[in-house]
Amino acid sequence: MTSVVTAGGVSVTLRGDAVDQGETVLDRLAYDGVPRSLAAGGTTLWGPDAAPLAARRLGWLELPRTARPLAARLAGLTGAARGAGLDRVVLCGTGGSVLAAEVIARSAGAALTVLDTTDPHQVGAALAGGLARTLVVVSSRSGTGVAADALRRIFERAFAEAGIGGDDLAGRFVAVTDLGTPLNDLAVEAGYHIVHSEPDVGGRYGALGAAGLVPAALAGVDAARLLDEAAALVPALDQPYDNPPLALGAALAASALGGRDKLVLADHGSGLPGLAGWVEQLVAGATGKDGRGLLPVVLDGAHDPGFELTGDLRRVVLGSRPDEPGPGREAGISVAGPLGAQFLLWEYATAIAGRVLGVDPFGAPDEAASAAGTAALLRSEEGAAPTVVSSPAVLVSGAVEVHGPEGLLKGVKDLSGVLDALLAAPPDGGYLAVLAFLDRDGDARAAELRTLLAARAAQVRRKPVPVTFGWGPRFLHATGQYHKGGPQNGAFLQITGAVMRDLPVPGRPYSLAELQLAQAFGDLRALRSLGRPVVRLHLRDRAEGVAQLVEALKD
CATH class of the missing domain: 3.40.50.10490 (Glucose-6-phosphate isomerase like protein; domain 1)
Incomplete structure (x- = not known):
């Protein structure tokens, strides 16, 4: 079964069970008059507690x-x-x-x-x-x-x-x-x-x-x-049907209500490079709170091996759907359209999903936890530089230092064992997040770890584990909210690296490297305070350390 909703140059295509599930939620939204209320700037759609903030956050419409x-x-x-x-x-x-x-x-x-x-x-x-x-x-x-x-x-x-x-x-x-x-x-x-x-x-x-x-x-x-x-999409926003953003929001929320709270985002010919990363921060940050939310898992494309390794999750393709048959390809969601319209489409859809899930899509109550930890580390008396003290390494292997809880890493003797222990930590329905406080350009190879960890998870567990990847501190304002406020079923692999060429921050008692490490440790403390499994790998040599991790996962 397929349902296609088009307006204003964008289209949302639902296939398989996404059709029935989405239409059930859509009918309820239409009955409650939600599209007309949202298009008119209604502030009470997310409950009375969220109304004051919504009154100051609906100008995007x-x-x-x-x-x-x-x-x-x-x-x-x-x-x-x-x-x-x-x-x-x-x-x-x-x-x-x-x-x-x-x-x-x-x-x-x-x-x-x-x-x-x-x-x-x-x-x-x-x-x-x-x-x-x-x-x-x-x-x-x-x-x-x-x-x-x-x-x-x-x-x-x-x-x-x-x-x-x-x-x-x-x-x-x-x-x-x-x-x-x-x-x-x-x-x-x-x-x-x-x-x-x-x-x-x-x-x-x-x-x-x-x-x-x-x-x-x-x-x-x-x-x-x-x-x-x-602007071409605006006339559709107050319509109960023939409204692509409403149909998308209903389908996303229905997936979460049905237990598919992870969205596999893959680009296939959208012509909009980087859109999946923007969608990731919007959806995760807006919905990941109060123990609920949707977590996007961004892949390199619809032909990424992770498209099959992510298990029975909701797949969202940006662009046209891949023609090749395969698990999950006969169901899911496809979204296409020009960039300006897609911005408005996803913002509206995410606000709708927040309404259905019962969360305030405009607040970020848990982002402050990492920021507070960073501020505490940077706060110093008499202008002294911040002191970041790390626990002793549990294991040192070549260029990689391993820091983590002894209970999780008990008996582990090499990097392969460390990674396997962490992959075994998330419960069924959970996920693993890789958080890399590195150089997004110079250390780009670190992004390979997402696919390799997903493949390794399929070997060490009965069910695949969704694996996300984020560059720090970029992810702190995106999936970082979900990590603390969403369902508490994640495990975390943080990666930091030695700095060869530091930069002082004029007028501040810290350098850029010290600020970066303070941000990493602030987030580490916030995650550990929630009792989540976290392992930090510190690369004494970045290139060599990343290469070691890649080889350990290929072993």
């Missing part, structure tokens, strides 16, 4: 219209930057809007360097990319983000050391933040360009707002076209 003046302003700002010879854009920030800007740029073939990282190697490479033609966008809604602040300070010093100062220095920065934040005040004093983010749009839902559009437009993307694509 109007962005296809309200962001038009911003698109025109950005065209002028981009022209001025090009006239000044600034054609290389670096984005410093964290959160879903940063991922949105990255997807927008990649899909349009525009060059945008994204630094949602504190890894000194990755930041050092960006500094070496040509400062003479670099424009830096510092994005932080609160204006207090420690990572964005550190990166801003590092780039300010780098420009100064390159002889760029005064008005020339001021013209090298664009701040995207709320009105009245510390970043806003600093930018006013320094003379930086300022674009205010929308006060009624949360960062996770800000793909079509200032935080998503400013960096992409400065990189050369036509922001107005994205808004046009999204």
Whole structure:
């Protein structure tokens, strides 16, 4: 059985049991008048406790219209930057809007360097990319983000050391933040360009707002076209049927209610590179709370071996469905359409899923746990550098140190045993998350561990274990919320690495490497406080350590 819902240039195709399950939930939503209420900005759809926050977070529904003046302003700002010879854009920030800007740029073939990282190697490479033609966008809604602040300070010093100062220095920065934040005040004093983010749009839902559009437009993307694509979908949003976002949200929620709370996300010809990663942060962060939620498992594509290794989970294909037969391919969900419309589609669908699951899709109550741990490690008296103390290694094998609970690793003698013990830790229906505080570019091979761990899990357990992979600290604002607030059935493999070329953070008593380690340890403490199985692998040599892990999993 197949059901196809189309409108505004997007289509949602449901197959197999996704049809019956989704239609049951859809009929209830239509009966309750949910689509009309949501399109009108109804704030009580997620319960009375969530209403105050919802009243300040529904502006994303109007962005296809309200962001038009911003698109025109950005065209002028981009022209001025090009006239000044600034054609290389670096984005410093964290959160879903940063991922949105990255997807927008990649899909349009525009060059945008994204630094949602504190890894000194990755930041050092960006500094070496040509400062003479670099424009830096510092994005932080609160204006207090420690990572964005550190990166801003590092780039300010780098420009100064390159002889760029005064008005020339001021013209090298664009701040995207709320009105009245510390970043806003600093930018006013320094003379930086300022674009205010929308006060009624949360960062996770800000793909079509200032935080998503400013960096992409400065990189050369036509922001107005994205808004046009999204606007074409707006007329369908208040309809009970022939409403693709509603059908998708109903199907996602029905999957979770039916026990399929993991979504296998695979791209197959969507032409929108990176979209799955943006969907991951939106869905996991918005729904993963109160012990409930949906956890996306992002694959490299529909032909990824993990498409078959993830077991009886709900499969979501971005683009057309693969034609080859195989387990799970006869059922599931396919989503296709232009990027601007897909942003609005997924935001609406996720809000609907939150309604059905009984969670507030706009709050992030558990993200603060890791941030608090990081802040505690960075807090020091009399300007002293932070001290991060690690427990003794349980095992040292070549370039890899193993840190973890003795109970979990009792009797383990090598890396293969460590990884097998961790794969055995999640209960049925659980998952394993790999959390890599490394260089997303220089240590890219670490991402191979996801597929290898999934294959290894199929050998050491009766049922496959979904394996997710996240770069730190990027995942803290995405799946990080799910890890703490969602179903407590995860096991975690954290990877840190030795730093060969550190960078001091001007005006702060810590370096970038110390900040990165504090973020890793803050998250580690938060996970352990929940009693979840966590193993940390520290790579004394990054390349050699990753190679050892790959070989251990292939053994």
